[in-house]
Amino acid sequence: MISFLDFEKPIAELEARIAELRATASGSDLDIESEIGKLEKKSSGMLVATYAKLTPWQKTQVARHPQRPHFLDYIRLIFTDFVPLAGDRVYGEDEAIVGGLATLDGRKVVVIGHEKGHDTPSRIKHNFGSAKPEGYRKAIRLMELASKFGLPVVTLVDTAGAFPGIEAEERGQAEAIARSTEACLALEVPMVAAIVGEGGSGGAIAIAAANKVLMLEHAIYSVISPEGASSILWRTSDKAAEAATAMKVTAQDLLGLKVIDAVVPEPTGGAHRDPAATARALADALGHELDALGALSGPQLVRQREDRFLAIGSL
Amino acid sequence: MSWLDKVRNSLSNLSKRDTPDTLWMKCPSCGEMLYAKDFEANLSVCPKCEHHGRIGAKARFDQLLDAGYSVLPTPKVPENPLNFRDTKKYPDRLKAARAANPYPDALTNALGTIEGAKAVLGVQDFAFMGGSMGMAVGAAFVAGVEKAIAENCAYVICTAAGGARMQEGILSLMQMPKTTVATRRLAAAGLPYIVVLTDPTTGGVTASYAMLGDVQIAEPGALIGFAGQRVIQDTIREKLPDGFQRAEYLHAHGMVDMVVHRKDLKGTLAMLLGYLARKEVA
Ligand SMILES: [Zn+2]
Numbered sequence: 013m014i015s016f017l018d019f020e021k022p023i024a025e026l027e028a029r030i031a032e033l034r035a036t037a038s039g040s041d042l043d044i045e046s047e048i049g050k051l052e053k054k055s056s057g058m059l060v061a062t063y064a065k066l067t068p069w070q071k072t073q074v075a076r077h078p079q080r081p082h083f084l085d086y087i088r089l090i091f092t093d094f095v096p097l098a099g100d101r102v103y104g105e106d107e108a109i110v111g112g113l114a115t116l117d118g119r120k121v122v123v124i125g126h127e128k129g130h131d132t133p134s135r136i137k138h139n140f141g142s143a144k145p146e147g148y149r150k151a152i153r154l155m156e157l158a159s160k161f162g163l164p165v166v167t168l169v170d171t172a173g174a175f176p177g178i179e180a181e182e183r184g185q186a187e188a189i190a191r192s193t194e195a196c197l198a199l200e201v202p203m204v205a206a207i208v209g210e211g212g213s214g215g216a217i218a219i220a221a222a223n224k225v226l227m228l229e230h231a232i233y234s235v236i237s238p239e240g241a242s243s244i245l246w247r248t249s250d251k252a253a254e255a256a257t258a259m260k261v262t263a264q265d266l267l268g269l270k271v272i273d274a275v276v277p278e279p280t281g282g283a284h285r286d287p288a289a290t291a292r293a294l295a296d297a298l299g300h301e302l303d304a305l306g307a308l309s310g311p312q313l314v315r316q317r318e319d320r321f322l323a324i325g326s327l
Numbered sequence: 328m329s330w331l332d333k334v335r336n337s338l339s340n341l342s343k344r345d346t347p348d349t350l351w352m353k354c355p356s357c358g359e360m361l362y363a364k365d366f367e368a369n370l371s372v373c374p375k376c377e378h379h380g381r382i383g384a385k386a387r388f389d390q391l392l393d394a395g396y397s398v399l400p401t402p403k404v405p406e407n408p409l410n411f412r413d414t415k416k417y418p419d420r421l422k423a424a425r426a427a428n429p430y431p432d433a434l435t436n437a438l439g440t441i442e443g444a445k446a447v448l449g450v451q452d453f454a455f456m457g458g459s460m461g462m463a464v465g466a467a468f469v470a471g472v473e474k475a476i477a478e479n480c481a482y483v484i485c486t487a488a489g490g491a492r493m494q495e496g497i498l499s500l501m502q503m504p505k506t507t508v509a510t511r512r513l514a515a516a517g518l519p520y521i522v523v524l525t526d527p528t529t530g531g532v533t534a535s536y537a538m539l540g541d542v543q544i545a546e547p548g549a550l551i552g553f554a555g556q557r558v559i560q561d562t563i564r565e566k567l568p569d570g571f572q573r574a575e576y577l578h579a580h581g582m583v584d585m586v587v588h589r590k591d592l593k594g595t596l597a598m599l600l601g602y603l604a605r606k607e608v609a
Contacts, residue, residue: 174534176554176562181572182580186533186553193535194507213491213500214534214553221504235491235500235531240558245413245493259496260409269408271497318511321504322469325405325462325495 014285017073020062026055059281066230068262069253072238074230074282075209076172081287082141082209083110083125083168089291091116091123097154099146103183106147108139108175109219111154116166117299122158124151124219125168128209142175143215145188151219152188152195155203164202164302167219172237174215189218196221197317200310204301206276206294207231207263208283223317224301225271227263228294229278233271234261270324273301354378356548370589379546379589381526383428384435384450387485391593392448396439399447401431402470404462409496417494420456428455432463433488436471438478442597444604445480447471453487453527460532461492465502468536472509472520481519481600486537490530490555503535510539519603521596524551524574524583542599543583544592545574551583 016024030051037044066074074080087094087110096112099105111124126143129135151167158165174185196203196219205222211233227233234256241255242248260266263275276297279286308316352363356378366373370390371380388396411417425431433455438447449471451458458464468484475482491499513520522540524533527550534553545551552572560567570576574586587595 174553176559178559178563178565178567178571181552181554181559184538184580184582187538187582189534189553190503190507190536190538193504194511194539197504197507197511214503214531217500217503218534221507233497235495235497236493241413241493247414255413258409258411258413259493261497266497269498271501318508321501321508324501324505325408325465325498 015077015079017070017077019070019073020059023055023058023062026051026058030055056280063230063281067253068232068256068260068265069238071230071262072210072232072252072256074284075232077282077284078130079284080209081283081290082130082170083127085287086125086168086208086291086294087114087123089288090295094123097157098150100149100153102146102149104146106139106144106150107137108141108143108171109147109151110138111151113163116302117295119164119299119302121164121166121302122154123166123168124154125208126171126215126219128170139175141171141210142173143171144175144177144180145183145185148174148185148188148192148218151192155192155195155199158201159199162201164204164305165196165199165222166298166302167203167205167222169205169207169211169216169220169233170209171212171215172210173212174218186214189214192218193221197321198314199317200313202302202305202308202313203317204298204305206298207233207272208294210234212237221317221321223305223313223320224273226274226276226294226297226301227266227272228276228283228290229263230282231263232256232261233263233266234259355380372589377547377588379526379548381453381487383452383454384437385429387450388437388439388448390589391441391483391485391596392437392439392446393442396437396448398430399436399438399470399474401435401463402466404466407494408462408498409494411494411496413494420494424456428452430455432467433458433460434464434467434471436467436474438474441483441593441600444597444600445478446596446600447475447478447480447482449482449484451485451487451525451532453489456492457490458486458488458532459490459492459499460488460502461495461499462502464488464492465505468502468506469509472513475518476513476516479516479518479605481521481603482513483521483523483596484536484540485523485525486528486532487525488528488530488532488537490532500531503531506536507539510536514541517605519600521599521603523587523592523596524577525549527551529553529555529572538582541603543585544595545577545583545586546592547574547586547588549574551577 128141238256242251283290357376
């Protein structure tokens with residue numbers, strides 16, 4: 013059962029009407045199939061039309077949809093032989109970032125990403141995808157492992173941001189993020205990042221300073237959450253929609269700014285309506301980029317990555 | 328009082344430089360009334376409580392570099408790439424900041440010597456839009472490092488920033504990897520990178536070049552952290568420990584090498600450069 017977002021209310025009402033009709037029809041010999049068919053066509057038409065012109069704030073809600081596929085869904089759907097690797101060897105195991113060895117359509121890789129969880133226990137276990145320093149230090153460790161054994165790195169970014177807490181600060185959240193970004197830039201193996209949900213600020217870039225950066229069609233990527241920007245710049249909590257538009261957080265905007273390299277299309281109605289198709293499209297896009305980068309030497313990969321980030325926003 | 332309010336209050340106390348009606352000022356820490364000229368002559372440190380006031384690039388250059396330094400040009404970058412406006416247009420905010428400050432953006436470099444040791448010194452000025460890191464700051468950082476590499480000398484930066492410049496959206500976030508490319512190149516050239524964390528250094532600046540120094544120095548009492556205190560409090564709903572995110576607290580948690588009083592900063596930098604300067608190849 014898909015949970016509808018606020019802006020999908022007309023579609024939700026239509027779907028409810030269809031379900032009602034079906035229930036009525038099943039107990040009687042009334043022929044309302046053609047009526048149902050008409051309504052279904054209307055409903056899917058509305059879904060297509062709505063998703064063809066989502067506002068940045070609507071996309072923000074889609075990107076955060078509780079049923080949107082997360083890291084472990086992608087692991088299940090497109091990676092095989094996943095060997096999770098745990099711990100930063102310094103302090104602990106932070107399950108807000110999950111990573112390990114995996115195979116993507118025959119390609120051996122190291123895969124790292126934020127996991128938000130899908131219900132209350134798993135959200136708590138994964139701290140809602142907000143990593144602490146040990147999460148970033150684990151990412152660094154896995155990137156270094158990848159470099160050592162010549163394995164490409166794939167990262168899936170999906171976080172509201174790094175965790176803001178006392179212990180995170182005490183253990184060096186800022187330093188961990190800075191070093192993780194540095195570790196991305198140092199990789200002598202191909203690195204492809206995909207923003208699959210929310211790309212939230214420093215907590216995202218720490219594992220997204222890649223050779224190629226992809227973004228799902230309705231994902232968002234931003235320096236601060238629209239709510240945060242609203243409260244700081246507008247000094248009110250109710251300008252999030254305006255802030256989302258002003259900050260240019262959508263994949264389509266970021267492609268224009270050359271912050272990302274390609275947009276991966278989502279099924280009609282968003283990734284959560286067909287996780288398997290979303291995952292397949294993502295796998296194909298990741299594979300395409302990995303194969304192209306495979307032609308470059310280690311130093312060429314470092315250079316390409318450096319030039320990519322030096323060039324963003326240049327005159 | 329939230330840290331933001333504190334920032335605002337101390338700004339209003341300390342940033343009205345050189346206007347005749349601010350001959351006297353109140354120390355934002357201990358409340359002592361100070362004669363502004365005396366305060367400046369004391370390196371903008373309160374003689375009563377040792378509170379380290381915020382200072383701009385010009386004062387910092389004068390304090391740390393030997394006479395005869397040259398201020399480097401601030402690189403030009405695209406302005407207002409997002410066509411951003413919140414309650415004001417971003418270009419209007421920039422214009423106001425430029426009218427109130429001596430340099431065109433929040434990070435300015437100078438080439439000079441520190442007790443004879445050659446260095447490029449970058450200074451971030453909190454008075455310029457909260458020192459925030461946008462494309463101009465990123466470009467100035469990269470240019471400062473490139474100059475250091477060209478001159479075969481150290482890069483020293485005094486950081487001060489509330490974080491990323493939100494008016495540049497994602498492009499401000501991209502300055503984190505961009506500046507890190509520069510620190511890696513400086514390291515590859517075997518040249519020292521020294522960070523002086525000044526009040527306040529938070530957000531994306533802390534989570535990139537401000538935490539990557541070969542040696543990390545902090546000024547006494549400086550607020551240094553990743554997340555803002557209000558955000559942390561709203562998230563965990565616990566009282567923050569005394570001195571949380573202050574220089575001394577970071578030192579106790581192993582995040583900085585030393586907390587150095589402003590009067591000792593130049594000597595400390597000179598000493599460090601003496602040890603870390605690249606040996607000439609015979
Ligand atoms: Zn005082």
